[in-house]
Amino acid sequence: MRKFIVGIVLSLTAVLITSCAQNEVKTKTIEEGQISNTEMSLLKDGIKAFLNKDYKKAFDIFQNEIPNNAKAQGFIGIMYLHGMGVKQDFKEARKWLDKSANQGDMDSLNIIASLYAEGISVEQDYKKAIELYEKSANTGNISAKDSLAYLYATGKGVEKDLRKAYIYWTEASKSGKEGNPTTIRAKNSLRILCENNPEVCK
Numbered sequence: 001m002r003k004f005i006v007g008i009v010l011s012l013t014a015v016l017i018t019s020c021a022q023n024e025v026k027t028k029t030i031e032e033g034q035i036s037n038t039e040m041s042l043l044k045d046g047i048k049a050f051l052n053k054d055y056k057k058a059f060d061i062f063q064n065e066i067p068n069n070a071k072a073q074g075f076i077g078i079m080y081l082h083g084m085g086v087k088q089d090f091k092e093a094r095k096w097l098d099k100s101a102n103q104g105d106m107d108s109l110n111i112i113a114s115l116y117a118e119g120i121s122v123e124q125d126y127k128k129a130i131e132l133y134e135k136s137a138n139t140g141n142i143s144a145k146d147s148l149a150y151l152y153a154t155g156k157g158v159e160k161d162l163r164k165a166y167i168y169w170t171e172a173s174k175s176g177k178e179g180n181p182t183t184i185r186a187k188n189s190l191r192i193l194c195e196n197n198p199e200v201c202k
Contacts, residue, residue: 035069042066050075055085073100074108081111090121106141113147117157126157137168145172146186153193162200166193 035043046061059079062072077097080089094115100108113132116125130151136144149168152161172186194201 039066039069043069043071046072046075050079050084055079059085070100070103070105070108073097073103074105074111077108077111094121106136106139106144109136110141110143110147113144117147117151126151130158140175142172142175142180142186143182145169145175146182146189149186149189153189162193162197166190166200169193 042061042065046058046066049055049058049061059076062069062076062079066072073096077093077095077100078084079086080093080096082088086092094112097108097112101112109132113129113136114120115122116132117129118124130148133144133148133151137148145168149165149172150156151158152168153165154160169186169190173183173190176183190201
């Protein structure tokens with residue numbers, strides 16, 4: 001079983017970046033009038049700069065051009081969290097991640113949940129982490145399902161329940177685009193779970 005260490009925050013960060021890079025920044029938001037074409041174009045420019053490690057340009061776009069965009073707020077939070085182009089500042093990171101999550105961005109909510117699970121910049125609180133993961137999982141978010149599966153499989157902060165772990169990993173493994181790192185991880189975790197506990201996977 002993989003270790004639930006600080007790396008999970010980096011993993012969730014990678015998921016957010018990958019989902020954006022794979023154009024999973026939903027175009028339907030434009031159709032629904034939630035975001036303009038101009039704002040979407042700026043968001044993509046910011047993400048491109050971020051992926052190219054031009055953090056100064058990315059930060060400028062996210063904070064000065066589209067500061068009210070939920071994804072942009074999430075990226076600002078990530079940059080403060082990891083000290084990417086800015087001085088590492090957990091307080092600022094949390095402020096921006098909260099703004100993003102409050103607008104409904106579940107990737108940001110997952111990162112906040114992981115901060116509680118790890119006790120990074122806050123007192124470790126598995127109960128709060130699980131509450132946030134469940135909120136996100138209920139929207140269909142695969143990263144949240146993967147994280148919940150791990151917690152139930154290991155009994156961290158919750159009573160160990162391999163059947164629930166199986167259910168969450170099964171759901172996560174069937175979601176997401178091909179090559180999505182969370183989907184791949186969920187499939188591998190599910191395989192290991194079923195190899196070691198075949199009675200759970202019937």
